[in-house]
Amino acid sequence: xxxxxxxxxxxxxxxxxxxxxxxxxxxxxxxxxxxxxxxxxxxxxxxxxxxxxxxxxxxxxxxxxxxxxxxxxxxxxxxxxxxxxxxxxxxxxxxxxxxxxxxxxxxxxxxxxxxxxxxxxxxxxxxxxxxxxxxxxxxxxxxxxxxxxxxxxxxxxxxxxxxxxxxxxxxxxxxxxxxxxxxxxxxxxxxxxxxxxxxxxxxxxxxxxxxxxxxxxxxxxxxxxxxxxxxxxxxxxxxxxxxxxxxxxxxxxxx
Amino acid sequence: xxxxxxxxxxxxxxxxxxxxxxxxxxxxxxxxxxxxxxxxxxxxxxxxxxxxxxxxxxxxxxxxxxxxxxxxxxxxxxxxxxxxxxxxxxxxxxxxxxxxxxxxxxxxxxxxxxxxxxxxxxxxxxxxxxxxxxxxxxxxxxxxxxxxxxxxxxxxxxxxxxxxxxxxxxxxxxxxxxxxxxxxxxxxxxxxxxxxxxxxxxxxxxxxxxxxxxxxxxxxxxxxxxxxxxxxxxxxxxxxxxxxxxxxxxxxxxxxxxxxxxxxxxxxxxxxxxxxxxxxxxxxxxxxxxxxxxxxxxxxxxxxxxxxxxxxxxxxxxxxxxxxxxxxxxxxxxxxxxxxxxxxxxxxxxxxxxxxxxxxxxxxxxxxxxxxxxxxxxxxxxxxxxxxxxxxxxxxxxxxxxxxxxxxxxxxxxxxxxxxxxxxxxxxxxxxxxxxxxxxxxxxxxxxxxxxxxxxxxxxxxxxxxxxxxxxxxxxxxxxxxxxxxxxxxxxxxxxxxxxxxxxxxxxxxxxxxxxxxxxxxxxxxxxxxxxxxxxxxxxxxxxxxxxxxxxxxxxxxxxxxxxxxxxxxxxxxxxxxxxxxxxxxxxxxxxxxxxxxxxxxxxxxxxxxxxxxxxxxxxxxxxxxxxxxxxxxxxxxxxxxxxxxxxxxxxxxxxxxxxxxxxxxxxxxxxxxxxx
Ligand code: SF4
Ligand code: SF4
Numbered sequence: 001x002x003x004x005x006x007x008x009x010x011x012x013x014x015x016x017x018x019x020x021x022x023x024x025x026x027x028x029x030x031x032x033x034x035x036x037x038x039x040x041x042x043x044x045x046x047x048x049x050x051x052x053x054x055x056x057x058x059x060x061x062x063x064x065x066x067x068x069x070x071x072x073x074x075x076x077x078x079x080x081x082x083x084x085x086x087x088x089x090x091x092x093x094x095x096x097x098x099x100x101x102x103x104x105x106x107x108x109x110x111x112x113x114x115x116x117x118x119x120x121x122x123x124x125x126x127x128x129x130x131x132x133x134x135x136x137x138x139x140x141x142x143x144x145x146x147x148x149x150x151x152x153x154x155x156x157x158x159x160x161x162x163x164x165x166x167x168x169x170x171x172x173x174x175x176x177x178x179x180x181x182x183x184x185x186x187x188x189x190x191x192x193x194x195x196x197x198x199x200x201x202x203x204x205x206x207x208x209x210x211x212x213x214x215x216x217x218x219x220x221x222x223x224x225x226x227x228x229x230x231x232x233x234x235x236x237x238x239x240x241x242x243x244x245x246x247x248x249x250x251x252x253x254x255x
Numbered sequence: 256x257x258x259x260x261x262x263x264x265x266x267x268x269x270x271x272x273x274x275x276x277x278x279x280x281x282x283x284x285x286x287x288x289x290x291x292x293x294x295x296x297x298x299x300x301x302x303x304x305x306x307x308x309x310x311x312x313x314x315x316x317x318x319x320x321x322x323x324x325x326x327x328x329x330x331x332x333x334x335x336x337x338x339x340x341x342x343x344x345x346x347x348x349x350x351x352x353x354x355x356x357x358x359x360x361x362x363x364x365x366x367x368x369x370x371x372x373x374x375x376x377x378x379x380x381x382x383x384x385x386x387x388x389x390x391x392x393x394x395x396x397x398x399x400x401x402x403x404x405x406x407x408x409x410x411x412x413x414x415x416x417x418x419x420x421x422x423x424x425x426x427x428x429x430x431x432x433x434x435x436x437x438x439x440x441x442x443x444x445x446x447x448x449x450x451x452x453x454x455x456x457x458x459x460x461x462x463x464x465x466x467x468x469x470x471x472x473x474x475x476x477x478x479x480x481x482x483x484x485x486x487x488x489x490x491x492x493x494x495x496x497x498x499x500x501x502x503x504x505x506x507x508x509x510x511x512x513x514x515x516x517x518x519x520x521x522x523x524x525x526x527x528x529x530x531x532x533x534x535x536x537x538x539x540x541x542x543x544x545x546x547x548x549x550x551x552x553x554x555x556x557x558x559x560x561x562x563x564x565x566x567x568x569x570x571x572x573x574x575x576x577x578x579x580x581x582x583x584x585x586x587x588x589x590x591x592x593x594x595x596x597x598x599x600x601x602x603x604x605x606x607x608x609x610x611x612x613x614x615x616x617x618x619x620x621x622x623x624x625x626x627x628x629x630x631x632x633x634x635x636x637x638x639x640x641x642x643x644x645x646x647x648x649x650x651x652x653x654x655x656x657x658x659x660x661x662x663x664x665x666x667x668x669x670x671x672x673x674x675x676x677x678x679x680x681x682x683x684x685x686x687x688x689x690x691x692x693x694x695x696x697x698x699x700x701x702x703x704x705x706x707x708x709x710x711x712x713x714x715x716x717x718x719x720x721x722x723x724x725x726x727x728x729x730x731x732x733x734x735x736x737x738x739x740x741x742x743x744x745x746x747x748x749x750x751x752x753x754x755x756x757x758x759x760x761x762x763x764x765x766x767x768x769x770x771x772x773x774x775x776x777x778x779x780x781x782x783x784x785x786x787x788x789x790x791x792x793x794x795x796x797x798x799x800x801x802x803x804x805x806x807x808x809x810x811x812x813x814x815x816x817x818x819x820x821x822x823x824x825x826x827x828x829x830x831x832x833x834x835x836x837x838x839x840x841x842x843x844x845x846x847x848x849x850x851x852x853x854x855x856x857x858x859x860x861x862x863x864x865x866x867x868x869x870x871x872x873x874x875x876x877x878x879x880x881x882x883x884x885x886x887x888x889x890x891x892x893x894x895x896x897x898x899x900x901x902x903x904x905x906x907x908x909x910x911x912x913x914x915x916x917x918x919x920x921x922x923x924x925x926x927x928x929x930x931x932x
Contacts, residue, residue, distance in 0.1 A: 014647065015654045034646075079630075189638045191627050192645055193519060193732025 003046045004111050005080070006104060006118040006130070007061040007071050009033035013123075017224075024219045025094075035071045038119025044183035045149055046117050047079050053151050056081040058111055062103050062209075064090045069204060076202045077194040083202070084111075088209045097125045099212040101133035107207055109138060113175055115156055120144045120179035131179035141172040144179030256351040257470070265348070265475065272478040279485030283536060285578040286570055290529035291514045294501045306500045311335075315499065315610045319543060319841075323385065326378040333375030333423065334492075340368050341474065344426065348470055355433055355441055362443035369444040372427040376420065383416040392542060397556035399592040403568045404561070408540055415489045418480050422473055429469030436462045486571050491539040495611035498537040501530065502612050507603055508766035508814040510617075513624055513731055520624025520729060524566065524583045524590075531618055535566035537611040544605035544615060549844040549862035550598040557595035559605040559615035565590040566618075586622060596622045597634065600862070601727040601849030602809040607840060623729025637728065640853035645733050648719030648740065650853060651689040655716040658683075661694040662713070667705055670712030672748035677712035679704075679783075680750035682764060684757030685720050686885035692892065693885045696908045700756060700780055702919050703910060707792040709783070711754070717744035723763035723810070728850035738771055745773065752776040754783055758811035758884045759848070765815065779811060781883045784913055785823040795916035798829035803879035804870050805832060805909075807842035808887055816840060821883045824909050828916045833877055835869045843869070845890040852886055863894035871900055880906045 011017060011026060012034040018027040046057045059075040061068050063085050072083035086103055095103070108116055116138075121128035128144050135142025147167075148159035156176055160168045172178075234241045249255035257265065309315060313331060317324045343364075346352040354361040386392065392408050394400060431450035434441050435457065440448035454462070484490055513519045514528070521527045542560045550557035569589045570577060577583055587593060599619040606614045627633065633641075640650040648655050662669040672680050681704070687697040704711050722737035745753075752775055755761040765777040787793040803825055811817045818839045825832050837843040846862035870880050880895065882888050891906040907922075914920045 012646075014652065015656070186635060186638070188630060189627075189633055189641060190630070191730055191732050192736050193628055194630075196732060 002056045002058050002082075002111055002113045003049055004108055004113040004116045005039070005043045005046045005057060005059045005075070006116065006134075007039045007043065007059050007068075007075060008036045008100070008119070008122055009061075009065045009068060009071055010036045010123045019222050019224060023221055025222065033065045033067050033071075035074075036119045036122040038121055038180060040119075040187040041183040042117040042119050042178075042180040043075055043078065043080070044185060044187040045146075045180050046115075047188070048184055049115070049149060049151055050079065055114060055151070058082040058084060058113065060084045060086070060104065060107060060111070062086040062088075062090070062095065062100055064093075064095055072204050073198045073202070074190055074195050077198040078188060078190045083204045084207060085204050086207050086209045089211050094124060095212070097129045098133055101130060101137055102212050103209050105134060105137040107209075108134070114151065115149075115174060116140075116177040117149075117180055118177070120146070120181045128179050131177045135177040138175075138177065140175050140177055142177035142179070143170060143172060145181045146178045147180075147182045148184050149178065257348045257467070261467070262349060265478075268475065268478045272481045275482035276484060279482060279574075282574045282578040283485055283490075283570075286574060287529050287532045287536070289525040289577070289580070290527050290532040292528050292530075294529065295503065298501055298503055302500045302502075302504075307496065310496050310499065315612065318608055318610065319547075323382070326381045326385075329371075329374040329378030330382070330419065333371040333378070334419075336367060336371050337375075337423070337426075339364075340426065341477070344429075344470070344474060348474065353433070355430075355437060356439075357443070365441065365443035366445075369427075369430070369446050372423050372430075373446050375423045376427070379416055379419045379423070383412070383420075386412050386416075392540075394545070394558050394561055395551055395554055395556065397554070397594065398551070398558045398561045399556065399565070399590075399595060400561055401565045401568050401589065403572060404564055407568055407571075408564065411488050412540075414483070415487050418476065418489075422476050422480075425469045425472035425476070429466065429473055432462055432465045432469055436466065486574075488538070488540050488567075491537055491611055494533060494536040495539065498530065498533055499612040501533075506766045506814070507606060508762040508810065509770055510620065510726060510767070513621075519628035519731060520626070521618070521621035522585050522587075522625045522629070524569070524577070524586060526625075527618060527621060531614070531621070532566070532570075534613040534615070534618075535563055535570055538563040538567055538613055539611055540564055541610065543608045543610065544613070547604040547608050547841075547843075549600055549602055549604070549846055549865075550595075552865065553846070553862055554859045555594070555598040556592050557598040557619075559613075559619075562591045562595070562615050562618060563613055586618070590618070591622070593626070593631075595619075596626065597854065598851075599849055600809075600844045600846055600851050601724075602844035603813050604809070604841075604844065607813055620727055620729060623727075624731055625729070627729040628731075634854040636855055637850060637853045640850075641725070641728070641730055641733060644720055644725060645736060648737065649685045649689055650720065651685065653689055655719070658688045658718060659713060659715045661688065661697050662701065665698060665701055665705075669701060670710075671715055672712035672750055673714060673717060673744070675712065676749035678710040678751045679712075679754045679778075680745070680748055680752070681711050681713050682718060682721070682753050682755045682757075682760050683713055684755060684760045684885060686889065687756045688718075690885065690889060693888060696885065696888060696910060697756065699908070699914045699920060700910045703784065703787075703793065703914055703917070706917060706919060707787040709787070709792075712748070712750070714744050714748060717747070719744070721757075721760040721763035721768075723759040723767070724848065724850045724852070726763075726767065727848070728853075738768065742768070742772060750775070752778060754778045754780055756780050756885060758808040758815075759886070762810040762814050779815075779817055779820065779883070781811075781821040781824055781909060782817065784910065785820040785827070788824060788827045788913070793913065793917055795828055795913070796918050797916050799912060799916060801830055801878040802833050802874070802876045803830045803881050803912075804835055804873055804877055805838070805881045805883075806835070806845070806866065806870075806887060806891070807838055807840075808882075808884040809842060809844050809848055811883065812838075812842045813840050821881070821909055824913060825881060828912055830879070830881075830912070833873050835866075835873060837869065845884075845887050847886045847890050852889075861890075861894065861897075863890040864898050867891065867894045867898045867900055867904065870904060871898075875903075878905060879912070880904050881909050881912065882906060883909050 011031045015032050018030050020027045050057050057080040059072055059080045068085055076083055118130050131142050131144050145160050146158045147161050150157045155171045156174050158170050162168050234244050313328045316327055354365055430444055430447040434448050434451035435454040544559040545551050548559055596619050606616055643652040644650050670677050687693050719737050719740045722734040726734040753764055761779050807818055843866055844862050888908055895901050895904055895906050915922050
């Protein structure tokens with residue numbers, strides 16, 4: 001049996017992001033990509049499950065960036081057994097979560113995994129829709145905000161984090177789709193030598209897919225955040241400070 | 256003269272003893288041969304004479320502990336001479352040849368033998384007294400020791416010491432007996448004659464028996480001891496010179512790449528190189544390496560001595576099976592612990608001090624290589640640093656584009672060496688580029704270069720971490736990645752020489768990169784500053800009247816012997832330099848090297864704090880703790896605060912002092928020295 005992990009690349013925000021002249025996209029030439037942080041946790045959780053049960057881990061991704069290989073090889077170097085890359089004509093568009101799920105669902109069904117693990121959310125999927133959408137398309141049980149898993153006969157026991165630190169333990173029939181919030185351990189370090197070894201010795205399976213017809217809302221404008229968070233320390237006697245506060249409020253038309 | 260049965264017995268015993276010894280030696284050779292690689296005979300031929308001379312002069316031993324070294328020298332010279340003495344004594348036993356009451360050369364021989372016997376006895380007594388009385392063997396509680404080691408070290412020392420005492424003592428007493436038998440003192444053997452005077456009262460029969468007994472105790476004892484010899488630390492007698500002679504003349508700052516064939520680093524004894532196994536046999540268990548180890552000195556689990564001693568005792572106990580080719584248990588179960596492996600700062604002090612040429616540090620790096628490659632859990636901070644290094648080329652998690660941001664604040668542009676040729680390519684280094692506390696220094700260095708009219712440029716975002724510490728953390732693949740990147744970037748630039756601010760980068764570029772294809776001179780900025788001052792390109796307008804001490808960075812002072820240049824700068828500014836006890840090549844580590852700067856040291860007193868105390872002990876009037884390494888600046892600025900000496904001692908980069916003297920910058924009030932224009 002296998003555990004499928006979905007990996008997605010997102011722009012690296014350590015690098016400065018710029019908006020393309022079109023105004024509806026990032027300047028892709030200056031963007032570099034990293035694996036969505038939560039997906040890293042999904043992979044780590046899958047690897048931990050593998051260590052406990054001996055399942056094979058298959059990483060799956062849609063290559064929207066042209067650079068997915070790096071992420072897949074890294075996953076192989078960390079201990080995944082197979083890597084599947086979905087390729088198609090996606091250049092110049094961000095796939096919506098719904099479109100992504102649509103592409104992934106048939107491929108995953110084919111893999112017939114015991115579990116599908118993905119990050120609970122991503123910078124372009126802040127409401128964490130990937131796991132539920134996939135679950136719906138596959139008609140498998142699903143849940144999100146998972147912080148721990150354990151496989152048993154025909155079920156997976158998961159621990160979810162609720163508000164205020166309250167934990168919820170659930171049992172889902174497998175196959176199931178899980179949105180991982182945090183793996184039980186920090187995602188492991190993979191030495192560069194191992195990644196290079198994987199690049200030499202393993203192959204990435206490719207699956208050609210049709211570009212989905214989007215029914216998602218159309219993007220009209222992308223904007224950089226306004227410079228914010230300017231703080232000013234007010235000093236002096238209490239009456240000076242009060243005076244200054246009034247001035248500020250007045251300047252902003254609040255008083 | 257021996258009786259015939261005695262002679263036969265001696266010959267038979269000698270044969271048995273030699274066969275047993277030979278067996279042991281052969282096993283040892285085979286054990287060492289299980290390591291990777293083979294010694295080079297070219298190296299042997301080239302080094303055998305100069306190194307033997309060094310050994311005869313006892314140079315490697317006198318690096319530290321003068322008194323103990325003197326005792327050792329006494330024992331050593333006696334031992335060398337005793338080779339001859341034993342042969343002559345053998346002759347005496349078998350055909351009655353004797354130098355007693357002889358004259359000429361033989362009397363000179365007698366005199367030397369007589370005096371050396373006493374020297375050896377006293378030397379040995381002194382060494383034993385020290386080991387068992389004054390300074391018994393101690394390790395930090397956290398240090399991993401094989402159970403056999405705890406008791407074994409004392410036992411081995413006692414046996415070897417006892418053997419030497421009994422062997423030399425019996426020979427000496429034997430001479431006295433023979434002098435007593437002759438009835439008159441032999442003036443060429445004064446001390447034995449003195450003893451003979453005490454024996455004067457004994458009758459002839461007793462003396463005859465005593466003569467036989469002492470002969471057997473002196474020479475027969477060797478036969479009894481020989482088979483034990485390969486298992487004792489006495490074997491350093493052969494292994495230490497061999498180790499010293501066969502050591503390739505490579506800089507300490509150039510590590511060997513992993514052995515290849517899929518194996519990265521070493522998990523087991525047989526995965527080490529041959530000389531790392533030889534180290535265990537050369538080790539004399541003196542603990543000198545432990546004394547200078549900053550990790551052990553701050554209570555951590557690492558003792559380089561314990562590592563070698565454990566290896567040795569493991570081998571002693573399992574020599575048969577190990578030499579026979581059986582896989583040995585992991586080194587982490589027999590030689591050292593994870594905690595120890597990760598506390599090494601790769602300061603190289605153990606390597607420098609070891610009198611027998613051991614390099615325990617290399618084992619630790621090989622173990623790290625293994626652990627990292629095998630996916631063993633590593634310190635989370637280290638992991639973050641490595642991930643950042645492989646992604647952005649720096650350990651700060653910052654975009655490479657921000658590397659040269661500091662240069663924007665300068666009143667002049669810094670040349671881009673990728674776009675125009677420069678004389679000096681300045682390899683700035685991570686800390687100097689990214690650490691906000693260090694950027695001021697970096698700007699100062701740039702201003703000084705500018706002021707001196709130096710033609711220099713930088714690589715901007717194409718400079719990546721040199722990988723010096725990455726390699727020493729054991730992440731060999733990442734090291735290769737960084738080297739590839741930097742070599743490509745350097746290939747795009749045109750320059751005559753490289754100058755670095757960071758001693759770690761300096762070491763990598765000079766020693767590691769040169770082995771991988773880089774062929775240009777590399778300078779440390781202190782070398783350049785010294786020259787610019789001496790050539791008058793930098794002109795101090797003020798003299799600094801203060802007392803300063805200077806901390807040699809391990810990778811500058813010890814690894815690359817750049818100790819004069821920074822001192823030339825300090826003196827050129829008019830400062831009075833007062834040295835800490837540990838300076839130059841014997842400097843003490845700041846605790847940041849070998850990747851420690853990225854790891855959590857675990858809350859004990861840090862080496863940097865001990866170092867500040869060392870400086871404080873130099874006297875009230877020491878104002879400056881001068882550093883020449885961005886990491887030192889970070890470590891010691893912290894340490895001077897945590898030790899509470901912030902107001903007494905100012906930690907300052909040598910470049911800042913120069914810049915102050917040339918009028919480039921002002922120093923904060925409390926940092927400014929008393930000056931005269
Ligand atoms: S290199 Fe330094 S820290 Fe490491 S074992 Fe040797 S003396 Fe100790
Ligand atoms: S390794 Fe060298 S310095 Fe350390 S105990 Fe052995 S002989 Fe002494």
